[in-house]
Amino acid sequence: MISVRSLTKYYGDYAAVRNVSFDVPGGTVVGFLGPNGAGKSTTMRILAGYLTATSGQATIDGLDVFWEPVEVRRRIGYMPENCPLYPEMRVKEYLQFRAGLKGLHGGEARKRVAYVIERCWLNEVPRQLIGTLSKGYRQRVGLADTLIADPPVLILDEPTAGLDPAQIRETRTLIRDLGKEHTILLSTHILSEVEKLKCDQVIIINRGEVAAAGSMEELAQRSGRKSLEDVFMRIVEREEAVVV
């Protein structure tokens, strides 16, 4: 579904992403793991079409992200870090606005908005101003927005950032549920997330390069360590690449 080949992104002289290649097969949940500043957000922004890569190629559902950006964006549900929303709009209003942007209008839009409100547990707050919602609810609105056009691919940048444990658990359940119908690429720097979300594949990125890729068992086996945390710390501290 998502295919990235030798993706490189330079901000001036600084290489945020360097020769990153990975694949996300359809129907899987892939966790993008890495310390802050590793290049996770940059890669996701390139995939979502917000930035263009300096070199390399990225395709989603066979369409090149650079040559067919609008078509690619129709197939993606993207939620950036900090989930930016318009605080002066109401939840339902906002979702209808986003549905309109993604090409859904009229009765179809109303049906999808009702569905995502139901799915993301926003039933109590459809008429509430977004500015008055708690972080957990705002994150849910962001997730609802990604689902509204029923895209095959969901790209979520730190979906559980800043949430309290109860909210994290709820979001995790939702993502696990969604993982059965959509292809999900999510990024996080919380290791337990990746384990609890039962990601099919884990890609560890450090300093702009892919340091490790594979399922959790594979990584543990190859590196001879037991837990993902050990693998991660080893990569980050000693900068050993454990490529699978």
Next chain:
Amino acid sequence: MLAAINVGEILAIGALGLLAIVALAVSAFLVAGLFQARSLIRREFSAYFLSPIAYVVLVVFLAVTGRLFYLALEQLTTDGPYGIEYPMRSMLGDERFWLVFLFIPPLLTMRLFAEERSTGTLEMLMTAPLRDWQVVLSKYLACFAFYVVLWLPTLIYLPVLQSSHPPIMHADAWTANSILMVAGLALVVLGLLLLLPALNTNARALNLILLAAGIACTAVGGRLHYHRDAVHLLEIPVGLDPMPVLSSYLGLALAGAMFLAVGILVSSLVRSQMVAALLSLVISLVFILAAFWRPNMDTGSSTYQVLYFFSVPLHFSEDFSRGLVDTRHLALYASVAVFCLFLTVRSLESRRWR
């Protein structure tokens, strides 16, 4: 007969025809794209009414124009040898008006891109399946629609001026032209009413076509009725020449379009709303201050000729408020507006390459 038409004329007509076809094709393309982004236009327009700035601007603006209207009315109704030949000039050629008007486009446009950048919602907009020009033009259209709403209450000044001479309706004036005009008006009203409920795409497209057809029928029918029929449906005995009013509104629409375009360009370049407002104020100042810089300037000098070209208040006090539509001024407004919008689209695009 053929000898009377020379090659030059044929070429000129041909070129104009070609230009018209190209312009039509471009506008059809833009309209189709903006129709796709109608959700964004609606949200941007309603966002104005969700913030206090809009209401402050509306109140201050109407207070100032109301006061100027009162002064103009006083001059029109005064006894004795005083009076005024061009009442619109006392409203629109006045420094007081322009110094207030200077602030309005920056205040209306400052939030358009600067706020989105600082809150991060621009990322959401740029990762939606919309092209950059659709985003820019949608915001611009919503902004311009608000600007029109700003000026709508001034329409009430016209009936106020008619109060001593009420309009007369002639029941026997029903001809093909007048029926066409009234039918067109009915279609326009129907089209506007249908804008309110939520419709699906096909119905909405039909709705907009209905509106356009209504406007066309009203325009054609109205013009034919006015010029060709002996008795008019509605006779408005005007003590006031309506043409300067019409030309003033036309000038204001396009001058506003220019200032708003400058504002949206500046907003897309900076991150802070305050800086955007101040910067577009300074740039608009170039167009406005020139008129008031030296009021005793020699109007025959070449400096004055140059300043006259781009000082907007002079356009209004000399030309638009006297009923004179100078296409040089309209060309200035249109070209600056188009150029600024073009640069805004480019600036948005460049964000992807950072």
